[in-house]
Amino acid sequence: MRAEKRARPDTCALWSKAVARLDYHHWDNEQQHIGLWLCISCHIFAGRVDNDMVNKYLDLKGSIR
Numbered sequence: 438m439r440a441e442k443r444a445r446p447d448t449c450a451l452w453s454k455a456v457a458r459l460d461y462h463h464w465d466n467e468q469q470h471i472g473l474w475l476c477i478s479c480h481i482f483a484g485r486v487d488n489d490m491v492n493k494y495l496d497l498k499g500s501i502r
């Protein structure tokens with residue numbers, strides 16, 4: 438049996454903003470208690486960080502002269 442998601446707070450975990458919609462970001466379907474409730478913007482951001490896009494962006498940025 439899978440563990441439950443963490444309890445939903447009133448605010449986004451990343452920038453403490455109260456929003457109507459929060460998405461649950463998790464990275465292991467077998468351990469759903471390991472996750473964060475995030476607003477849409479932060480959910481997209483977290484997905485891109487997980488996909489290593491931050492380092493790709495920084496590499497590209499540093500390569501332009």
Ligand SMILES: [Zn+2]
Pocket residue numbers: 449450451452453454475476477478479480
């Ligand atoms: Zn957020």
